[in-house]
Amino acid sequence: NLSYCYGCGRLNEHGLHIKSYWDGNETVCVFTPKSYHIAIPGYVYGGLIASLIDCHSTGTAAAAAYRAAGREMGTEPPLRFVTASLKVDYLRPTPLGVPLEVRASVKETKGRKVIITSTLSANGEVCARGEVVAVQMPEHLIPTNA
Numbered sequence: 001n002l003s004y005c006y007g008c009g010r011l012n013e014h015g016l017h018i019k020s021y022w023d024g025n026e027t028v029c030v031f032t033p034k035s036y037h038i039a040i041p042g043y044v045y046g047g048l049i050a051s052l053i054d055c056h057s058t059g060t061a062a063a064a065a066y067r068a069a070g071r072e073m074g075t076e077p078p079l080r081f082v083t084a085s086l087k088v089d090y091l092r093p094t095p096l097g098v099p100l101e102v103r104a105s106v107k108e109t110k111g112r113k114v115i116i117t118s119t120l121s122a123n124g125e126v127c128a129r130g131e132v133v134a135v136q137m138p139e140h141l142i143p144t145n146a
Contacts, residue, residue, distance in 0.1 A: 004114045020059045027060040042092040049128050053118050054086050055130035060104040061114035085133035094127040096125025112136040
């Protein structure tokens with residue numbers, strides 16, 4: 001019941017279906033935009049860049065919470081995070097048609113809040129930087145049969 005997220009939800013048939021993994025103390029995801037993720041010919045739409053940074057970062061917050069609790073991902077009760085704040089700095093145009101790599105790390109954890117910093121790169125060049133303040137989803141928003 002929690003897998004409908006547009007960015008990472010496996011149950012969202014129209015979603016991006018990104019997958020994030022640990023790489024040491026960072027998380028990484030790779031996504032190759034489709035031709036319709038266009039802003040201007042040859043370049044990625046900025047909203048997609050923001051979505052990738054947002055979803056990868058909230059996923060990173062959840063993964064970090066599971067790791068800190070010594071739990072395997074997906075164990076009950078679920079630890080899910082939502083976005084309280086999203087900041088994206090676009091540093092250079094992001095080329096369309098190549099894999100984009102998003103790397104994220106935990107900047108700060110304070111109670112139910114986790115601050116994540118990230119970069120989005122194409123062809124080895126950082127095209128955008130992001131910072132997400134993620135907060136743990138309140139229990140009353142988690143479906144009882146999750």
